[in-house]
Amino acid sequence: LRLSPHPPARSSPVPRKLFGEIRSPSYPKPYPNNNVSTWDIHVPKGYVVKLTFKYFDLEPSESCFYDYVKVSDKKNLGRYCGQLGSTTGSHPGTKEFVSRGNRMHLEFHSDFSNEDNGTVIPYRGFLAYYRAVDLDECDPNNAAEKDERPRCQHFCHNYVGGYFCSCRTGYQLQSDHHSCKGKLEF
Numbered sequence: 410l411r412l413s414p415h416p417p418a419r420s421s422p423v424p425r426k427l428f429g430e431i432r433s434p435s436y437p438k439p440y441p442n443n444n445v446s447t448w449d450i451h452v453p454k455g456y457v458v459k460l461t462f463k464y465f466d467l468e469p470s471e472s473c474f475y476d477y478v479k480v481s482d483k484k485n486l487g488r489y490c491g492q493l494g495s496t497t498g499s500h501p502g503t504k505e506f507v508s509r510g511n512r513m514h515l516e517f518h519s520d521f522s523n524e525d526n527g528t529v530i531p532y533r534g535f536l537a538y539y540r541a542v543d544l545d546e547c548d549p550n551n552a553a554e555k556d557e558r559p560r561c562q563h564f565c566h567n568y569v570g571g572y573f574c575s576c577r578t579g580y581q582l583q584s585d586h587h588s589c590k591g592k593l594e595f
């Protein structure tokens with residue numbers, strides 16, 4: 410469970426699974442007023458989180474000021490609201506969110522106006538699916554995290570959930586499992 414600087418009223422640690430779904434409060438019924446809900450998706454190390462919204466229907470507003478869902482990993486991945494085809498707001502559509510690292514965080518906010526407002530049909534919220542996807546540590550685009558050891562000096566081999574290093578002929582992998590040293594020949 411990640412602690413946010415301003416702990417929300419309700420936080421749901423999502424169990425460490427390889428896939429799952431996340432629903433806004435009361436989904437598929439309209440979401441309650443003045444609600445703040447957060448979810449921490451945590452997948453095993455060596456994986457990243459991929460998430461897509463299967464259904465999304467939040468009150469549209471300029472800059473998603475009123476009702477919104479915020480997606481983040483260590484950084485903000487975006488703030489979304491609206492309906493498919495709405496001109497105001499920002500609908501996530503079929504966008505696939507990919508985390509840097511093995512965590513993703515969702516934050517849902519609603520204002521006072523969704524329930525029983527009598528005039529418009531209330532918004533139903535969202536349904537999202539996530540899955541753990543193997544992180545290819547050997548791909549140079551997946552830059553090593555600061556707190557991780559440097560990459561393989563010679564060869565990198567990815568496997569599901571991790572990677573290992575090897576060395577060119579005549580070199581030996583050192584006890585740090587990353588660097589290679591030439592064998593001395595006499």
Ligand SMILES: *[C@@H]1O[C@H](CO)[C@@H](O)[C@H](O)[C@H]1NC(C)=O
Nearest residue numbers: 418419434435443444445446
């Ligand atoms: C948000 O909705 C959920 C589900 O209905 C509820 O358990 C929670 O207490 C609500 N939180 C707030 C701050 O209203």
